[in-house]
Amino acid sequence: MTTALACARLGQVTAGLLLATFGASLWAQGAAGPVPQIYTCTDASGRKLTSDRPIAECRDREQTILNPSGTVKARIGPVLTPYEQSQSEARIRAEQKERARKEEEKRMERALLVRYPNLVAHQKDREEALAQVQLVKQVGVERLKDLLAERSKLNEEMAFYAKDPSKAPANLQRQMAGVTQSLVEQERFLAEKDKEIQRINARFDEEQERLEPLWQANAATAGPTR
Structure with missing residues (x-):
């Protein structure tokens, strides 16, 4: 009987040790979980509020997130x-x-x-672009001279009908109207070429203004030449 009692007590002690070990294991697992955060703020009424999640009453103001130790972890702005x-x-x-x-x-x-690594290259490109337009413009100028000469001859013929131009031959009137229209178009063409020259110069001026600091920076980086 004494031996049986001793065995029973030994079983109880063993079971207790097992339960204690299991409980310690569960506690350790829980301790390894996420660290809780504390949200705190002062609402519009001046109340100090605290919660484990963002506080709805403080959506319009800053909230402070604290660590369990009470130190500030972060701050979040108003919604x-x-x-x-x-x-x-x-x-x-x-x-x-x-x-x-x-x-x-x-x-x-x-x-x-x-x-355009330097001013020389930029100026060369400007001159080439202008030369192309100037060449086209020069052709237009020569055409304008021809039209003016043609109109001058027609004016001499029309001088016979100065008192009543409507009596001039129909062919002469058509020629006069055609030359007049061509002169208007040619002058418009030359004016457009002048504007194109202005645009080219403006573009190259703007580019040069942007490039000059870059050229200077490159020259400073390269250092003096030997």
Whole structure:
């Protein structure tokens, strides 16, 4: 009987040890889980609020996230209204657009610098572009001179009908009208060529203004030549 009692007590002790070990294991698993966060803020009424999740009463103001030790882990801003959200998104889009514009500007500057490594190359390209337009314009000028000479001859013929131009031959009237129209068109053509020359000079002036700082920077980086 004594031996049986001793065996029973030994079984109880063993079971207790097993339960204690299992409990310690469960506690360790729980301790390894996510560390709780504490949200705190002061609402519109001045009340100090605390919660384990974002506080609805403080959606319109900053909330502080604390560690279990009480130290500040992070701060979150107020939740924006739909209007504020749209304004924020518009501002972000504008900033992105501005960044893209600046990046495109830099890309264009790099491309310009590759094409025109110095002022001589840039001036040479300007002169070639202007020469092409000037050549076309010169042809137009010669054509204008021919038309003026033709109109002068026709005017001499029309002088016979100065008192009543309607009595001039139909063929002469048609020639006069055609030359007059051609003169208008030729003068318009030459005016357009002058504008094209202005546009070319304006473009090269703008490019040169952008390139000069880049040329200077390149010269400074290269250092003095020997």
